[in-house]
Amino acid sequence: MFEQNRSESFRSKIIPIFLPHQGCPHHCIFCNQKEVTGTSLVHEPADIYPLIEHYLKTIKHTRKKKSSGFPKSIEVAFYGGNFTGMPQAVQELYLLPAYQAIKERKIDGIRVSTRPDYISEKGLNFLAQYGVRTIEIGVQSLDQKILQKAGRTYSEKQVIEAMHLLHHHQFCIGLHLMVGLPEESDEALCRTVEKVIELAPHFVRIHPTLVIKNTELEKMYRLGNYTPLTLEKTIELCKGLFLQFTKAGITVARIGLQSIPEMEKEGSVIAGPFHPALGELVVSSLAYDRMVNLMAKDGGHGKRVTILVPERELSIFIGQHRQNLHRLQQKYRDTQISIAPDKSLERGKLKCIMIPGTCMERI
Ligand code: SF4
Structure with missing residues (x-):
């Protein structure tokens, strides 16, 4: 039922539902989902259907104002945690109301975010049966030393195996990467990008490493053991990534974290290249380069x-x-x-x- 639309689903309008830290027993050094998602509240399964209806009204309203027509595709996205790390019975409780909305043709699909070490054949079959068509996996780096330092406990082999399974099951795959992790050199980032291109996700999201309040990274930063990238350096690196991924036919769905008011609050981001429109700065800087090339010609x-x-x-x-x-x-x-x-x-x-x-x- 959903297969034909999966590869297109990264263009969907998203109804985001945050489940901060759910299904996650891990402690990545940069992570404080409460600050990043702007909420410590975890929605109950009973909240999901009313939330979908609420968002649908907003989507209809903004689409009416901007242009005629309804977005081609709408997906409910469970973000902010490790969806497949939750017990399957709990996953089911969250998926059922969204699946109901699919059956009623109110939305077109579901997406979940998870980690590469929580992908299994059985788990994917289960997700597909409830209308999940997009899976976003936080890979962040493919350098073992950098992953370990960041508190990410999976291996490159696990990432490759997860990607093979996701491709085999024909999910639309989004892969998340971070720039500026501790001990990451330009060369290491470049090697990660080359490997990611080989893994052929449908889209990538590129996040800058920010020092968020109440994280292990904040402690490292305060002790002088971590120096974040400058905004200028981040833009330069992201430009390179954007060009490489685009050339390889991989969509760059986002550069930068989704800007929420909480992150702009004083003291939430302690240090690092935070900018509410980082992606725009990157694309605009690339446009500048193209104009300079044209002028030089x-x-x-x-x-x-x-x-x-x-x-x-x-x-x-x-x-x-x-x-x-x-x-x-x-x-x-x-x-x-x-x-x-x-x-x-x-x-x-x-x-x-x-x-x-x-x-x-x-x-
Ligand atoms: S796996 Fe994700 S949710 Fe869990 S600590 Fe790491 S970044 Fe945060």
Whole structure:
């Protein structure tokens, strides 16, 4: 019933239901689900169906305001814990109301987040029978030393086996990675990315390592045993990851943690590259690089230049607070530069118009 839609399901509209730390006996050094999910409250199974109905009203409302039509696909997502680490009877209690909503055609599927060492043939058969079609697994790194240091107790072999099982059962697979874990070098991150590409998830989420209040990492940080990445370095690393994954045909579904008010509260994030729109900064910085390449190709100095970009991507090219435009103007001081939308341009295309002159280039 769900197979045909699984590979597309990473594009779904999500109804998030947080079950902080449920099914998890572990203590990863960076984890404090209460701060990250903004709640210590664990929803009861009886809450699930009313929650779905509540979210559906919001989705309908926002979709009506933005455009006509209903999102193509809607999934209920159980996040914040280790779903398959809960006893199967408890998993069933949570899945049943969501499955009911699938049968009533109110939603299209269910997704759960879990760890690679909690994936089994039997467990996957059980999930599939209740309409789970997307599984997000927190891998974080594929370097054994880094995993151990982070308090993650599985091996690379377990990750590979879990991925094989997930592919075999045709789930849509999301893999989570972290940048900036203790002892992670650029080379180690690069090796992890290469291995992840071989494992071929349908999408990845890339999270920066943040020092969250009341975690082991906070203690390490306060003792001077951990130095978080700067925001600039994180953006550079994420740009590289974005390009590698995209080139390999793997969707980057998110860069950065989902921004919730609790994380922006004073004292919640102790240190690290927190930014509520990290993904936007990364994509915008990549857009800047592309404009610089285009200008370099055309020898843009001493001219008036208009860079035409796809209409829908205008804000990305201009950057937050017009940052990209300011940077371009600093770099090419003797060139008058503007960035303008062009309806005829497809996504990902750029065009440069020099005035005077007719030099035009598309990249
Ligand atoms: S496995 Fe997940 S929920 Fe459990 S401690 Fe680690 S990050 Fe937190």
